[in-house]
Amino acid sequence: MPWEPIDKRPDADAVAPNLDDYDRVRASFEWEDARAALGLAPGGPVNIAHAAVDRHVNAGRGDRLALRWLGRAGEVRDFTYADLARESARFARLLTDLGVRRGDVVFSLLGRVPELYLAVLGTLKMGAVYSPLFSAFGPEPVRSRMEIGGARVLVTTRTFYERKVAPWRDALPGLEHVLLTDAEGDPPPGTRDLHALLADTPADVETAETGAEDLALLHFTSGTTGKPKGAMHVHEAVVAHHATGRFALDLHEGDIFWCTADPGWVTGTSYGIVSPLTVGCTMIVDQAEFDAERWYATLQDQKVTVWYTAPTAIRMLMKIGGELPARFDLSRLRFLASVGEPLNPEAVVWSNRVFGRPFHDNWWQTETGGIMIANYASATVKPGSMGRPLPGIEAAVVERRDDGTVALLDTPMAVGELALKRGWPSMFRGYLNQQARYEKAFAGIWYLTEDLVQRDGDGYFWFVGRADDMIKSAGHLIGPFEVESALMEHEAVAEAGVIGVPDERMGEAVKAFVALKPGFEDTETLRRDLLAHARKRLGPAVAPREIAVRPGLPKTRSGKIMRRLLKARELGLPEGDTSTLEENGR
Numbered sequence: 025m026p027w028e029p030i031d032k033r034p035d036a037d038a039v040a041p042n043l044d045d046y047d048r049v050r051a052s053f054e055w056e057d058a059r060a061a062l063g064l065a066p067g068g069p070v071n072i073a074h075a076a077v078d079r080h081v082n083a084g085r086g087d088r089l090a091l092r093w094l095g096r097a098g099e100v101r102d103f104t105y106a107d108l109a110r111e112s113a114r115f116a117r118l119l120t121d122l123g124v125r126r127g128d129v130v131f132s133l134l135g136r137v138p139e140l141y142l143a144v145l146g147t148l149k150m151g152a153v154y155s156p157l158f159s160a161f162g163p164e165p166v167r168s169r170m171e172i173g174g175a176r177v178l179v180t181t182r183t184f185y186e187r188k189v190a191p192w193r194d195a196l197p198g199l200e201h202v203l204l205t206d207a208e209g210d211p212p213p214g215t216r217d218l219h220a221l222l223a224d225t226p227a228d229v230e231t232a233e234t235g236a237e238d239l240a241l242l243h244f245t246s247g248t249t250g251k252p253k254g255a256m257h258v259h260e261a262v263v264a265h266h267a268t269g270r271f272a273l274d275l276h277e278g279d280i281f282w283c284t285a286d287p288g289w290v291t292g293t294s295y296g297i298v299s300p301l302t303v304g305c306t307m308i309v310d311q312a313e314f315d316a317e318r319w320y321a322t323l324q325d326q327k328v329t330v331w332y333t334a335p336t337a338i339r340m341l342m343k344i345g346g347e348l349p350a351r352f353d354l355s356r357l358r359f360l361a362s363v364g365e366p367l368n369p370e371a372v373v374w375s376n377r378v379f380g381r382p383f384h385d386n387w388w389q390t391e392t393g394g395i396m397i398a399n400y401a402s403a404t405v406k407p408g409s410m411g412r413p414l415p416g417i418e419a420a421v422v423e424r425r426d427d428g429t430v431a432l433l434d435t436p437m438a439v440g441e442l443a444l445k446r447g448w449p450s451m452f453r454g455y456l457n458q459q460a461r462y463e464k465a466f467a468g469i470w471y472l473t474e475d476l477v478q479r480d481g482d483g484y485f486w487f488v489g490r491a492d493d494m495i496k497s498a499g500h501l502i503g504p505f506e507v508e509s510a511l512m513e514h515e516a517v518a519e520a521g522v523i524g525v526p527d528e529r530m531g532e533a534v535k536a537f538v539a540l541k542p543g544f545e546d547t548e549t550l551r552r553d554l555l556a557h558a559r560k561r562l563g564p565a566v567a568p569r570e571i572a573v574r575p576g577l578p579k580t581r582s583g584k585i586m587r588r589l590l591k592a593r594e595l596g597l598p599e600g601d602t603s604t605l606e607e608n609g610r
């Protein structure tokens with residue numbers, strides 16, 4: 025192994041880690057105990073908003089600071105747990121008054137604004153289902169997700185509404201209410217002013233007594249084929265949000281926690297909202313986008329103790345160097361964690377040198393609802409490894425067999441697919457209206473993650489790559505099919521194939537290959553036009569960065585574009601026989 029393991033320094037002032045001895049805690053852990061830690065009775069009601077907010081208020085902790093919001097222009101807004109409880113109850117009452125019922129789906133299309141946090145908690149509080157949309161999505165990804173989710177309510181801003189929803193609104197008659205956070209008394213037709221409505225609404229809703237298996241969150245993820253998939257999560261997921269936040273992020277009551285993930289993705293909900301609140305932390309929310317100096321100032325000024333961020337941001341910080349952070353007092357930082365894409369071992373070593381603490385990589389995905397594999401505060405960190413499975417989680421390296429079963433690969437460092445034994449509380453309960461796709465994700469007791477990994481002799485997992493064609497760019501999971509479909513809408517495109525190519529900053533960048541229809545010529549202008557078309561339809565986070573025109577694209581016997589072959593050719597790798605894999609849709 026090229027990188028030396030990093031052992032934890034005995035730290036005089038350190039807070040005792042929640043997981044103090046990996047083997048011992050794992051051996052004795054029961055999900056039942058984790059339920060009891062949240063005060064949940066077996067078979068009794070579970071509501072995420074109750075566990076996150078009301079529980080603290082009922083226990084006399086209402087005056088603790090729950091959320092500090094830092095506005096782009098320097099504004100600060102503080103919310104105590106009591107404030108969140110009251111304002112989310114007002115939002116819940118508003119939904120009820122609007123005729124929203126339990127199980128209806130409320131979408132948000134917002135940046136990091138205070139209203140988003142009230143909308144999430146208020147929606148859960150009244151028993152409706154919350155689904156976040158990434159605000160950098162263009163109209164197409166917004167539309168497909170809202171259609172699949174059967175949106176009844178959308179909370180958004182005027183600009184997002186006008187650009188990304190209004191043009192196709194008529195196609196979704198079930199979307200009854202569009203609530204604007206910035207209507208300022210003058211909502212455009214078909215929308216309403218959220219603040220004006222809230223001003224006339226009492227904060228007097230009782231939290232719904234939802235059951236453990238009641239649907240709570242709908243998180244969309246992309247597929248390599250077909251439409252996006254709505255991963256369904258239930259109220260009981262909060263048990264895992266709580267336990268994994270304590271173990272993998274070492275969250276303690278009173279911690280000042282900064283999760284930089286965008287609230288439009290699953291990390292921004294599970295760990296950007298739910299987990300830290302259940303533990304009784306103060307969450308820092310910064311409205312602004314990445315800016316190295318601002319980030320270090322935030323860590324210093326807000327006295328952040330636990331910081332959860334992502335490799336793309338860490339790589340940008342590394343590029344700027346160690347002199348900038350040396351100008352700030354970062355002595356409060358106790359625990360640093362990273363997720364979403366492979367974390368380069370260099371970044372772990374760098375952070376250990378610059379901050380005196382390594383980044384702790386951890387792994388999970390939309391379907392798992394919470395962290396599954398992690399490096400822990402009390403354990404040796406092996407730079408480049410995602411760590412070991414959480415207590416309560418059994419992970420294996422497997423190989424799929426033709427008969428639909430899997431073989432376990434026990435030899436250390438054997439490459440295989442990461443599989444997780446089904447049954448943890450935050451496991452997705454289905455893809456909305458796509459039962460067959462859900463069933464395909466399991467082989468008996470094993471959930472198959474589509475990630476290739478190795479496990480070493482000490483039980484640490486190492487990420488190898490995706491088993492499918494999904495692209496991870498700046499931490500965002502992008503389905504090639506969605507990008508190809510948008511390109512195919514262009515009059516000049518006959519065929520499109522989309523792959524991820526290595527990118528120093530973003531991990532991977534989206535690259536498209538197209539074949540043109542007769543009568544169209546490969547010119548610089550046409551390629552620019554195609555890129556602009558994709559950007560307009562998909563938004564900047566999903567659209568290709570680069571486009572190449574080819575006379576024809578490689579296809580399987582059944583006519584499917586062979587993305588693997590495009591990628592092998594692009595990267596100069598041996599082409600091998602990828603046809604069978606492609607035929608099997610893997």
Ligand code: AMP
Pocket residue numbers: 245290362363364365366367385386387388389390391410473474475487490496499500501
């Ligand atoms: P998403 O469902 O959008 O959260 O994306 C999940 C995918 O991101 C995983 O299946 C992995 O491919 C990738 N991923 C997440 N965390 C890590 C990590 N620590 N190392 C490598 N890849 C990761």
